[in-house]
Amino acid sequence: MSLLEAKNIRKVYKTRFGGASVEALKNVSFTVEKGEYVAIMGESGSGKTTLLNIIAALDKATEGTVILDGMDLAKVRDRDIAGFRRDNLGYVFQDFNLLDTFPLEDNIYLPLVLAGRKPDEMQERLGRIAPSLGIEDILKKYPYEVSGGQKQRAAVARALITDPRIILADEPTGALDSKSSDELLELFKKVNQTGQTILMVTHSTKAASNASRVLFIKDGTIFHQIYKGDCSDNQMYQKISDTLTLLAQGGEQ
Amino acid sequence: MKAGFYPRMAVSGMRRNGRLYAPYIATCILMEAMYYILHFLGFSGVMNGMPGGRTAVDMLGMGTYVMALFAAIFLFYTQSTLIRGRKKEFGLYSILGMNRRNIGRILFWETCIIWAVSTTGGLIAGIGLSKLAELGFTKLIAVPTRYSFSISGASVVMTMLVFAVIFVLIYLNSLRQIRFARPTQLIRADKAGEKPPKANWAVGITGLLFLGSGYYIALKIEQPMSAFLWFFVAVILVVIGTYLTLIAGSVILCRLLQKNRKFYYRADHFVSVSSMAYRMKRNGAGLASICLLLTSVLVMMSSTSALYTGSEECLNARYPNEIGAFACKYGYDETLPSQAARMDAILKAAAEEEGADVHNNYTYSEYSISGYFENSCLQVTLNSLTDMAFIDYDKVAQIMFIDVSDYNRVFGHDAEVEPGQALVGTAKKSEIGDVITVGDVSFDVAGRIDESVTEIDPTAGGAASPTIFVIVNDVDEVAQAFTDYRDYNGEPMLAWFWYCRFDTGLDADGQIALASTLSKKLGEELKGKGFSNYYCESHEAERDDFVSTFGGLFFLGILLSMIFLVSCVVIIYYKQVSEGFEDQARFEIMQKVGMTEEDIRKSINSQMLTVFMIPIAVAGLHLLVVLPLVNKLLMLFALFDFPRLLICAAVCFLLCGLFYGVIYKLTSNAYYKIVS
Ligand SMILES: Nc1ncnc2c1ncn2[C@@H]1O[C@H](COP(=O)(O)OP(=O)(O)OP(=O)(O)O)[C@@H](O)[C@H]1O
Ligand SMILES: [Mg+2]
Numbered sequence: 063m064s065l066l067e068a069k070n071i072r073k074v075y076k077t078r079f080g081g082a083s084v085e086a087l088k089n090v091s092f093t094v095e096k097g098e099y100v101a102i103m104g105e106s107g108s109g110k111t112t113l114l115n116i117i118a119a120l121d122k123a124t125e126g127t128v129i130l131d132g133m134d135l136a137k138v139r140d141r142d143i144a145g146f147r148r149d150n151l152g153y154v155f156q157d158f159n160l161l162d163t164f165p166l167e168d169n170i171y172l173p174l175v176l177a178g179r180k181p182d183e184m185q186e187r188l189g190r191i192a193p194s195l196g197i198e199d200i201l202k203k204y205p206y207e208v209s210g211g212q213k214q215r216a217a218v219a220r221a222l223i224t225d226p227r228i229i230l231a232d233e234p235t236g237a238l239d240s241k242s243s244d245e246l247l248e249l250f251k252k253v254n255q256t257g258q259t260i261l262m263v264t265h266s267t268k269a270a271s272n273a274s275r276v277l278f279i280k281d282g283t284i285f286h287q288i289y290k291g292d293c294s295d296n297q298m299y300q301k302i303s304d305t306l307t308l309l310a311q312g313g314e315q
Numbered sequence: 316m317k318a319g320f321y322p323r324m325a326v327s328g329m330r331r332n333g334r335l336y337a338p339y340i341a342t343c344i345l346m347e348a349m350y351y352i353l354h355f356l357g358f359s360g361v362m363n364g365m366p367g368g369r370t371a372v373d374m375l376g377m378g379t380y381v382m383a384l385f386a387a388i389f390l391f392y393t394q395s396t397l398i399r400g401r402k403k404e405f406g407l408y409s410i411l412g413m414n415r416r417n418i419g420r421i422l423f424w425e426t427c428i429i430w431a432v433s434t435t436g437g438l439i440a441g442i443g444l445s446k447l448a449e450l451g452f453t454k455l456i457a458v459p460t461r462y463s464f465s466i467s468g469a470s471v472v473m474t475m476l477v478f479a480v481i482f483v484l485i486y487l488n489s490l491r492q493i494r495f496a497r498p499t500q501l502i503r504a505d506k507a508g509e510k511p512p513k514a515n516w517a518v519g520i521t522g523l524l525f526l527g528s529g530y531y532i533a534l535k536i537e538q539p540m541s542a543f544l545w546f547f548v549a550v551i552l553v554v555i556g557t558y559l560t561l562i563a564g565s566v567i568l569c570r571l572l573q574k575n576r577k578f579y580y581r582a583d584h585f586v587s588v589s590s591m592a593y594r595m596k597r598n599g600a601g602l603a604s605i606c607l608l609l610t611s612v613l614v615m616m617s618s619t620s621a622l623y624t625g626s627e628e629c630l631n632a633r634y635p636n637e638i639g640a641f642a643c644k645y646g647y648d649e650t651l652p653s654q655a656a657r658m659d660a661i662l663k664a665a666a667e668e669e670g671a672d673v674h675n676n677y678t679y680s681e682y683s684i685s686g687y688f689e690n691s692c693l694q695v696t697l698n699s700l701t702d703m704a705f706i707d708y709d710k711v712a713q714i715m716f717i718d719v720s721d722y723n724r725v726f727g728h729d730a731e732v733e734p735g736q737a738l739v740g741t742a743k744k745s746e747i748g749d750v751i752t753v754g755d756v757s758f759d760v761a762g763r764i765d766e767s768v769t770e771i772d773p774t775a776g777g778a779a780s781p782t783i784f785v786i787v788n789d790v791d792e793v794a795q796a797f798t799d800y801r802d803y804n805g806e807p808m809l810a811w812f813w814y815c816r817f818d819t820g821l822d823a824d825g826q827i828a829l830a831s832t833l834s835k836k837l838g839e840e841l842k843g844k845g846f847s848n849y850y851c852e853s854h855e856a857e858r859d860d861f862v863s864t865f866g867g868l869f870f871l872g873i874l875l876s877m878i879f880l881v882s883c884v885v886i887i888y889y890k891q892v893s894e895g896f897e898d899q900a901r902f903e904i905m906q907k908v909g910m911t912e913e914d915i916r917k918s919i920n921s922q923m924l925t926v927f928m929i930p931i932a933v934a935g936l937h938l939l940v941v942l943p944l945v946n947k948l949l950m951l952f953a954l955f956d957f958p959r960l961l962i963c964a965a966v967c968f969l970l971c972g973l974f975y976g977v978i979y980k981l982t983s984n985a986y987y988k989i990v991s
Contacts, residue, residue, distance in 0.1 A: 144912070147909045149909075153908070163901065171580065171585075181576040
């Protein structure tokens with residue numbers, strides 16, 4: 063059984079005054095296996111964030127089901143949803159979403175504190191992941207005192223610390239310069255190699271070329287997907303660029 | 316630019332910020348209405364011709380100054396928070412090509428419009444409510460009520476003028492705030508990264524020291540006179556102490572809580588403690604202001620309500636008989652005993668001539684001298700009072716020498732006192748040794764008298780310093796030993812007092828008329844004989860004065876308390892709204908990270924509850940500590956009823972707490988609405 067299964071997802075946004083509604087996702091189905099590193103690409107407005115939000119239970123699909131590790135998201139009760147997210151999902155946001163009132167350390171602890179874990183256990187878990195993320199020296203600093211790359215690494219730590227079933231990342235490199243982006247992608251790769259499943263939305267071909275599989279969304283449906291297989295990053299990069307060109311020309315598969 | 320551009324910009328700006336401006340304008344309206352009412356009752360003359368209302372009316376007159384001053388400070392403060400919140404908007408204007416003069420003109424119109432709206436609203440409300448206030452006032456001071464309605468032109472003009480001045484100041488201040496900022500600064504004013512405050516032990520400890528010394532004074536003072544002098548010192552110390560302690564102390568507390576990992580890393584404490592720590596520096600001042608406003612309301616209301624409800628008791632304690640007469644002469648004079656006998660006879664004869672049935676007659680005379688009260692055995696040094704500037708009021712005592720024959724006559728005893736011996740009476744029984752020394756003269760204490768100090772002399776309780784009664788064998792002989800002592804004015808320190816009081820069986824008007832007749836007779840008798848003071852007073856005439864004074868104080872206390880409480884509401888409201896906007900984004904993030912709605916609600920509740928409990932709890936503590944001091948002050952008004960004060964304080968605290976709880980509920984709803 064797949065770790066994540068999305069079936070026939072449709073999402074319609076109703077505008078507030080009952081005007082024209084937008085169909086952000088038409089009919090999206092795909093699966094993610096355990097340990098996979100999947101990238102989702104597509105033009106702006108094609109519905110990537112919408113899809114990710116639905117998988118993260120931040121938003122509800124109009125139709126269709128999302129099944130994570132055998133659990134149907136639609137069946138999780140509303141008031142349990144935040145707890146479900148906390149225990150099973152790690153979300154990395156484009157704009158970090160760190161709290162300015164906490165030092166990085168406490169920001170990372172937040173999901174564990176909410177889950178009622180003991181301070182010693184939290185410290186032990188952080189001690190395990192901090193070295194590989196390179197944030198040991200800045201844990202006591204406040205978000206505004208560190209660079210964007212460091213903030214994003216702290217955010218990754220916050221996503222990882224709960225040992226989530228899947229990491230969801232929405233354009234995690236979107237707000238970073240190229241050097242920080244490269245570091246972060248390297249990090250994702252490392253994390254993935256430890257067996258962590260990752261689902262990442264990105265605009266960057268380079269970022270996507272790290273993934274083991276790339277899904278392309280166009281006009282609210284999965285338009286195409288390519289596997290990395292045994293390709294090198296460069297070959298993958300080339301494949302993706304070709305597909306994107308095809309997409310831009312509006313061509314058929 | 317087109318005419319009317321600036322006024323329109325001003326209006327639309329205020330409308331956009333309606334959530335902030337509406338309460339501000341409402342506060343302005345309320346303050347103007349209150350000012351009008353105070354001025355109307357205090358100065359317009361509608362209360363002229365009311366018997367006995369004079370003191371109360373004068374008090375309201377004083378109240379207008381307090382009101383104007385408070386309105387100036389408070390509106391000034393509120394408006395600068397408003398401008399701070401709008402800096403971004405002004406930054407945008409200046410990037411769109413407006414210079415500071417243009418923005419200044421928008422602010423000018425804004426101020427004018429607010430002044431016009433609030434003055435119109437305030438005067439309408441004030442005039443509308445003035446009759447109601449007048450009814451309440453006349454009821455409280457127990458004078459007859461007029462049935463006509465009137466508007467005072469002078470009060471209208473004064474209200475407009477006073478608030479025009481306040482708004483000019485406010486306008487100048489907002490110009491100043493705009494002037495010193497660059498556009499980029501204006502835009503980024505609220506975005507700049509801010510490190511949570513460090514625990515500042517130095518400030519915290521200084522604050523505690525101030526608070527502690529204020530408390531110490533409040534608890535230490537024993538004498539009403541020094542209470543009066545030190546009250547203001549204590550108030551200033553407590554005010555400074557409260558600010559420093561709440562600003563620094565709360566940060567320290569949060570920091571300590573954060574250090575306690577077991578406590579801090581719990582879902583219900585984690586977010587609230589850290590966001591409190593983050594905010595405390597800014598909010599400490601707001602909390603301290605709320606706390607001090609609550610404290611002043613509590614102190615004002617408990618003291619004035621105790622006085623008002625206890626006014627009859629004060630009156631009876633101070634004037635136990637219907638008629639009382641008094642005369643005073645400095646120095647020793649051997650003719651005084653016969654003078655006293657003559658005055659007694661004159662008063663009695665005159666009273667009976669007016670149809671009075673003279674009974675319960677107390678007449679006696681005494682020699683008095685003041686000095687320092689040293690050691691636990693009674694020893695009074697007399698040359699300490701020669702320099703006014705260095706008087707320590709806590710040590711001053713007044714010695715009253717009474718002849719044993721007078722004492723026996725008045726109280727129906729047959730005590731005997733040998734020469735060189737004395738019977739002693741003081742308010743504090745413990746402080747009597749075997750020997751009492753006054754100046755160079757010592758007496759063996761042969762015993763103590765059973766009567767309380769106020770039984771002998773009803774005015775002694777309200778006197779500035781404690782009174783010690785010394786019953787001696789021959790008062791004339793004793794007095795001659797003290798003729799040489801002089802005070803800082805060169806006057807003899809020895810003084811002779813004569814008292815005469817009795818009941819008459821006349822009705823109120825009769826008593827009042829009799830008192831003035833007797834005053835005249837007393838004057839005729841004593842004129843040119845070197846008496847420094849003499850009068851005759853009646854219980855009934857004093858009642859008007861008591862009720863008027865206490866009722867006026869109570870009324871003023873109520874009005875000022877209302878204003879203070881409203882100001883509290885405004886501060887709390889702004890606090891909630893501004894924090895709501897700040898927290899909106901934070902709670903969104905937390906929800907994404909996995910905080911449930913319920914977690915959020917809980918965390919908000921625990922945070923708000925703590926922040927709200929602090930001011931009222933500290934105010935309650937302040938009240939508790941100053942109550943003994945307030946009690947001493949009330950003694951100056953002849954109210955010796957600590958239990959009554961305690962009950963009044965408890966009732967005020969409950970009412971205040973209830974009101975505060977309601978504000979809390981309402982404003983936290985405003986907060987929830989913004990956050991979710
Ligand atoms: N809350 C919303 N209400 C209405 N329409 C929405 C809402 N959120 C997104 N949309 C619409 O749904 C479509 C998909 O938006 P989405 O944010 O998923 O795109 P995206 O692929 O993430 O784009 P980008 O790459 O720019 O982030 C867009 O047309 C957008 O306008
Ligand atoms: Mg997006």
